Amino acid sequence: MNRTKLFAGLFALAMIPSAHAGQIAIKGSDTMVILSQKWAETFMKLNPATKISITGGGTGTGIAALINNTTNLANASRQVAPAERAQIQKGGKKLLEIPVAMDALAVVVNGKSAPVKALTMQMLMGIYTGQINDWKEVGGRPGRIVRYCRESNSGTYEYFKEHVLMKKDYAPDCQGLPGTAAVAEAVSKDGRGIGYGGVAYFGKRSDVRVVPISPGPGKQAVSPLQGTKVVFPLIWKRVYPISRFLYMYKAGALTPEEQKFVNYVKSPAGQKIVVDTEYIPLPGK
């Protein structure tokens, strides 16, 4: 009876993840969660000894977990901020930044009512900072603009704020939704809605329309998609104005297991999974 209890206790202890050899815990970006899971699945099939666990929670959550040492790797859809970098260096560890894929941050409107045909970066900034409140001000049918965005733990939210809103505050009535899938759902049901997120969540949906964005006045509007497929050179050459890298971060040096996983991710096989999941592979692959 006592021996059974001892073994049961040890068995339970062995189930605790992340601190183990052969176990990799990855937390972070909601944008990358599906891609990361596909990588992990195929990698685990090829290397049954390694167990990888992927959780979402947003880029902010992933980086916070890296700072607090509750995860091995962090997925991020934005770069680490200087303040966060300082926090990690304070722990004595060097931050390792690994670009693993690229993404086009698509802007979507409702597929049925399609209020606009294209937007400029300036208009997009005006819409999300609250300067522009009606679709008629940007060339559409009159109607109040309903802004959907992500919560503040999201790398997508931060990236958009820094590169599209130029660090200005979002309008107070932007509705914060928990994930890009929720943004897609909300915009598909709201004729006056506008939302943003990784293009992979919107490409195959017919109830939302991805809006071509023009990088500046007089320049032509560019859509990351042609039909339902993403056009890679547009993102590699930054012709589509809201193109970004997706990263994996580690505090300190990679363990041999983690190095194997990263090598797999950056290999042609790993990058093919990127293409299949409708993200953009690293340039030159």
Add this chain to the structure above:
Amino acid sequence: MDLFSERFFENGVKVCGFAVLALLVLIFLFVAKEGLGAFGKVGDIYRFWGHWDTNWEGKKEYLHSWQSTGDVPKLSFLPLISGTFMVAVPAAIFAALLGTGVAIFLSEIAPRAVREVMKPALEMLASIPSVVIGFFCMVVLAGLLWNSVEPMQTHIGDALFDGSLKEANLSLYQKWIYDATRFNALVGALGVTIVILPLVASLSEEALRAVPQELRHASYALGAGRWQTILFVVVPAAIRGVGRSWLLGLGRGLGETMIVVMATGNAAVITLNPFQSVRTMTATIAAELGAVDQGGLVYHTLFLVGCGLFIITFFVNFGAQKLLRKGMGAQR
């Protein structure tokens, strides 16, 4: 039982009782300690009220906004407190009306066979996880409400556009509908009502059943009808217990998290329009605490928000307790 066993059980039970008290105090102390870290200097309290900003036309205006990320975090508590009450108060009112109705039905009207079915059904409503109810609100309730509101909104928009309606002439209701969004405080309040309802109903029913039969008999003896008795004798006699159940329902509604995170839209707007999206204190803590760096300003501020919520709920529940104590002395 021998002396040792008796002492053992007596002390064991005492420890349980004090442990509960200690737990309450320790939780509050932890939250308060982390929350106080948000204050550096004495003047810092104003950062939780609002900030000055220049708007698009270059005018300076005083804003109450919550934008916790970015170089300069804006951490006004006002939209969060407003949002919390915008969801909890309508929910408490709906639950009070519905719940008291259910309680009167169960205690005064329903035959025993019906009671035997309805009481367990009520308990089962209480056992649905709030995240499931939140999901239901987000997917079903929001859509149903929007199907009624959106055509009205489009109609008002069209009328404003072609000039048949002037913006200055809109009634309050029309203005509310025009500003409406699909995820709003009302949807959140309806979800919270579902969660509060079993609590209000069962506590009110207990209060009504505790009214002695003599009062009812006396009322009938004086010639009153059934509804006269219920409305003018039984309910007033039980009003302390019933009122207490309403306050406890409000207290529960103030702390509801999952439903509001999914169904209210999480926009930090100060408004009295139930059709607009709001952001509650609970949703803010739930959505942001995972992503802040421990020890930073926003981390401490979120604990301060939790502290504030703790204090508000404490006063609501304290009021409910005082109501009960008065009631027990005042009756008979």
